[in-house]
Amino acid sequence: MIIVWGKKHVFSKLGYVADFCPICRKPRAFEVRRVGLAGHLYYITVSQGDLIGYERTCQKCKTILNADLSDYASVPKKNEPMPALVKTSNPHMFEVLKDRLALEEIVRKSPESLKDEVRFSLIKTPFYLLSPMVERRLAKVTLDxxxxxxxxxxxxxxxxxxxxxxxxxxxxxxxxxxxxxxxxxxxxxxxxxxxxxxxxxxxxxxxxxxxxxxxxxxxxxxxxxxxxxxxxxxxxxxxxxxxxxxxxxxxx
Known part of the structure; x- marks a missing residue:
C-alpha cells in the first residue's frame, strides 16, 4: 500500500483591500489570502499550516501579488465599492501612491516623453510580476x-x-x-x-x-x-x- 503524504500550500481567504495594481496601472480591489504550509495525508490537510506569507489577487485582471498586512488599516471581510474600500482598508493610499499615479498619468497621456530607461523598466515590470503565476501553474499538470x-x-x-x-x-x-x-x-x-x-x-x-x-x-x-x-x-x-x-x- 502506497501512503501519499508530505506538505502543501494552504490558502485561507481573509478579505479585501484597496491597493495599486501595476498590471491594470490603477487602484483596484484585491482579495487577500493567508498562505500556509501544512502537512497532508492523501492531499487532505486539517490545519491552515505554518504561516509563510500573504498574497493579494486583483479582482479585475486576477494577477496574484505578494501582500504585507502592515500596509493596510484593516482587511474587511466583504468587498465594497472602491471609495468605501479605500477608506476602511487603505485610507492613505492616494497619498502614498502620489508619485506612481503621476507617473501613470504620463504613461496614459504621453509615454514618449518618458526617459528611455524609465519606459523600458515599465515595459519589463509586468513580465516579472506575472512570471510567478506561470511558475506556479506549470509546476503541476493541469487538465485543460x-x-x-x-x-x-x-x-x-x-x-x-x-x-x-x-x-x-x-x-x-x-x-x-x-x-x-x-x-x-x-x-x-x-x-x-x-x-x-x-x-x-x-x-x-x-x-x-x-x-x-x-x-x-x-x-x-x-x-x-x-x-x-x-x-x-x-x-x-x-x-x-x-x-x-x-x-x-x-x-x-
Whole structure:
C-alpha cells in the first residue's frame, strides 16, 4: 500500500483591500489570502499550516501579488465599492501612491516623453510580476479543455478504428490497433507538452497586453525582455511568443 503524504500550500481567504495594481496601472480591489504550509495525508490537510506569507489577487485582471498586512488599516471581510474600500482598508493610499499615479498619468497621456530607461523598466515590470503565476501553474499538470478533448478523441479512436479494421480489413487488424495506440498516445502527450504554452497564450498574454498597450512597446524591446527571461530560466520566457503579444496589442 502506497501512503501519499508530505506538505502543501494552504490558502485561507481573509478579505479585501484597496491597493495599486501595476498590471491594470490603477487602484483596484484585491482579495487577500493567508498562505500556509501544512502537512497532508492523501492531499487532505486539517490545519491552515505554518504561516509563510500573504498574497493579494486583483479582482479585475486576477494577477496574484505578494501582500504585507502592515500596509493596510484593516482587511474587511466583504468587498465594497472602491471609495468605501479605500477608506476602511487603505485610507492613505492616494497619498502614498502620489508619485506612481503621476507617473501613470504620463504613461496614459504621453509615454514618449518618458526617459528611455524609465519606459523600458515599465515595459519589463509586468513580465516579472506575472512570471510567478506561470511558475506556479506549470509546476503541476493541469487538465485543460484541449487535454480532455484529446483523451476523448483517443477513446473514440480505440472504440472505432480497431473494430472497423477487424470488419473490413482483418488482415491489418493488428497493425490498425498498434497505429491507433501510437496515434492516441502521441495526441495526449502532445497536449500535455503544449499545455504550458496554451495557458500563457490564453491567460497571461491578454493581461500582459493590457498592461503594455499604453507604453507602445517595440518588437525589439519585447525580444530583449523575452531573451533575458529565457537566460534567467523563467518558464514565461520559454513559453511566451512575442508575436502573440503583438497580436493582442493590435487587437486592443
Amino acid at each position: 479543455l484541449e487535454f480532455c478533448l484529446a483523451v476523448g478523441a483517443s477513446i473514440v479512436l480505440f472504440k472505432t478504428v480497431p473494430n472497423l479494421a477487424e470488419r473490413y480489413i482483418p488482415q491489418y487488424a493488428d497493425k490498425a490497433l498498434l497505429a491507433t495506440m501510437v496515434i492516441s498516445l502521441l495526441l495526449v502527450f502532445w497536449q500535455i507538452l503544449t499545455s504550458g504554452s496554451r495557458y500563457v497564450r490564453k491567460q497571461i498574454v491578454p493581461v500582459l497586453a493590457i498592461s503594455l498597450k499604453p507604453l507602445r512597446p517595440k518588437v525589439s524591446e519585447l525580444n530583449v525582455i523575452v531573451r533575458e527571461m529565457k537566460a534567467q530560466k523563467h518558464k514565461l520566457g520559454r513559453k511566451i511568443r512575442v508575436a502573440d503579444i503583438q497580436h493582442y496589442l493590435k487587437q486592443n
